[in-house]
Amino acid sequence: MKPVFFIDYDNTIFSHQTASIPESAVAALKMLQEKGCPVAIASGRSLRTSQLPEELREHFTPDCFVSSNGAIVEIEGKLVWEKYFDPELQKRILDYVLEKQYCLTCGYNNIWYTSNIDRFMKNISPARKAMAPRHGKDFLELYEKRVPSFFLADSREAIDDLQAHFPEVKLLYMGDNLGGADIIPRENGKVIGAKRVLDHYHTDLSNAVAIGDSMNDIELIRAAGFGIAMGNAMTTVQAIADYVTADIDQDGLAQAINRALTHFADQFA
Incomplete structure (x- = not known):
């Protein structure tokens, strides 16, 4: 082979x-x-x-x-x-990022969402700004979607904080060049x-x-x-x-x- x-x-x-x-x-x-x-x-x-x-x-x-x-x-x-994420865990993560005003992004059926459009435009790479994600009230649609992973397009402090609050997941830092971290269930x-x-x-x-x-x-x-x-x-x-x-x-x-x-x-x- x-x-x-x-x-x-x-x-x-x-x-x-x-x-x-x-x-x-x-x-x-x-x-x-x-x-x-x-x-x-x-x-x-x-x-x-x-x-x-x-x-x-x-x-x-x-x-x-x-x-x-x-x-x-x-x-x-x-x-x-x-x-996919456990629905209850997914809800808690979404609640938390909205409370903390972190910039979480997610793609679903070629539609992109972000929890904080201002941080998204500031932190994301130029190649991804064209995604034009849904935000505000539209972000709440994610509560009803079956999602396999999220991306936290935010600071190292935000990444460390989310990891500390959610030991059930793994946050995988993407490096200083791209920034942010993938969020996946720990068993994935x-x-x-x-x-x-x-x-x-x-x-x-x-x-x-x-x-x-x-x-x-x-x-x-x-x-x-x-x-x-x-x-x-x-x-x-x-x-x-x-x-x-x-x-x-x-x-x-x-x-x-x-x-x-x-x-x-x-x-x-």
């Missing part, structure tokens, strides 16, 4: 500095599929084949998705797993989702490549047979990786993929 690649999206495939996907990354992703390597996007975003970002849809269709940090798993166009994570994909292909984590840049990638990079941190990754992520590649805007993903193929060269002999 050829190695299975699990690749983060934001600042690993898609550059928030240029608001685009490097051409070298697109070519490397297509080359992997041509070589028979399944490619899974492992992201904190809620991604599926039917909900691809426009910039990715124009160039490349992954084989699988481990999205919302493992809460949603899609394999070759088929949804095989969904895991990319490793759990990746194992479901690997089971489908009758292989295991020793035959997996994981590439990423932020805290929500650490568990998978550490567990994979070959874990790679981007050059723009947090130092904590780089410290646990088997290999550190170049920055995303310096052909980092293409270099990472080529290095991983060298590591598994015997499977292509």
Whole structure:
């Protein structure tokens, strides 16, 4: 079995500095599929084949998705797993962020919501300001939605405070470059989702490549047979990786993929 690649999206495939996907990354992703390597996007975003970002849809269709940090798993166009927040826990989190006036964001069926539009416009990356999220009274619609993850687009102090008040969840800091933190149920994570994909292909984590840049990638990079941190990754992520590649805007993903193929060269002999 050829190695299975699990690749983060934001600042690993898609550059928030240029608001685009490097051409070298697109070519490397297509080359992997041509070589028979399944490619899974492992992201904190809620991604599926039917909900691809426009910039990715124009160039490349992954084989699988481990999205919302493992809460949603899609394999070759088929949804095989969904895991949502407990409704009571979800309500308490939403109540708390509104009380504290924190900036929580969430996407649902391609509609975006935020609890604090002013902080959203101040804190979010330029590439995401175009999301034009619903806010104010419209934000209350989230109380009735089944949601797999949230994103706290706020300060480190806000992240630490929410984590202290809700031990049932994990807040995964996205790094100083992107900022904010994914919020997921404590029992979720990319490793759990990746194992479901690997089971489908009758292989295991020793035959997996994981590439990423932020805290929500650490568990998978550490567990994979070959874990790679981007050059723009947090130092904590780089410290646990088997290999550190170049920055995303310096052909980092293409270099990472080529290095991983060298590591598994015997499977292509």
